[in-house]
Amino acid sequence: xxxxxxxxxxxxxxxxxxxxxxxxxxxxxxxxxxxxxxxxxxxxxxxxxxxxxxxxxxxxxxxxxxxxxxxxxxxxxxxxxxxxxxxxxxxxxxxxxxxxxxxxxxxxxxxxxxxxxxxxxxxxxxxxxxxxxxxxxxxxxxxxxxxxxxxxxxxxxxxxxxxxxxxxxxxxxxxxxxxxxxxxxxxxxxxxxxxxxxxxxxxxxxxxxxxxxx
Numbered sequence: 159x160x161x162x163x164x165x166x167x168x169x170x171x172x173x174x175x176x177x178x179x180x181x182x183x184x185x186x187x188x189x190x191x192x193x194x195x196x197x198x199x200x201x202x203x204x205x206x207x208x209x210x211x212x213x214x215x216x217x218x219x220x221x222x223x224x225x226x227x228x229x230x231x232x233x234x235x236x237x238x239x240x241x242x243x244x245x246x247x248x249x250x251x252x253x254x255x256x257x258x259x260x261x262x263x264x265x266x267x268x269x270x271x272x273x274x275x276x277x278x279x280x281x282x283x284x285x286x287x288x289x290x291x292x293x294x295x296x297x298x299x300x301x302x303x304x305x306x307x308x309x310x311x312x313x314x315x316x317x318x319x320x321x322x323x324x325x326x327x328x329x330x331x332x333x334x335x336x337x338x339x340x341x342x343x344x345x346x347x348x349x350x351x352x353x354x355x356x357x358x359x360x361x362x363x364x365x366x367x368x369x370x371x372x
Contacts, residue, residue, distance in 0.1 A: 178282040181259045181365040190366050193227040193256055193288050201237040202244060204251040204300050208309065209261070215310050216268055222369050226255040229288040232355035235341040236291060242337055243295070251302060253292040253309050253351060257285035259365035273348040274312040282363035284346075289358035291343075292351045295334050303330040306350055317348050 182189055196203055208214040210224035228236065240250050262276065262283040269275040276283045284290040295303040306323045307316045314320055318335070331350045338353045339345065346352035 286363035287361040289355040
């Protein structure tokens with residue numbers, strides 16, 4: 159009986175350790191108030207917020223408003239990267255940033271592949287913390303530079319170690335990776351466009367709809 163009881167206790171501890179963190183749903187919570195609207199930073203960032211339109215892999219509109227939010231420390235780092243690129247006549251175009259947990263669940267139900275969509279049952283997502291961003295490089299006219307694949311291409315060609323990528327696309331992806339790393343972002347291995355701010359695991363997941371943010 160003692161051995162059985164110990165086994166049950168161990169299984170309970172493992173289950174608890176694997177449980178995802180609880181998402182914050184209060185729009186007035188301190189963690190939510192730390193999010194900033196990237197468009198309000200007046201940094202010259204460009205936007206193509208696909209999930210606010212049907213032009214995305216789900217073929218449905220997931221966000222009711224076309225806005226991109228990040229935790230203020232991550233946002234400041236993006237601005238620094240943007241300013242450095244501007245010296246070369248380049249810039250950043252944002253595809254996605256903070257994502258409510260409810261939207262993460264919608265995506266996961268469609269793409270059961272945690273290389274491309276975080277399994278919310280494990281970590282409640284990456285974008286849900288306001289510290290992940292999807293972006294690409296553009297020239298001074300806002301034209302996207304050639305990259306290994308289009309955004310949200312869920313194939314191995316989007317991986318950072320993909321082989322057979324056109325040299326120009328590989329150089330552009332490496333340039334984006336280098337500048338984002340310089341300002342504290344960690345490149346995600348399976349998507350050339352995805353970056354997590356260095357302390358992302360310390361931030362709680364959020365489930366506040368975009369329309370409830372200022």
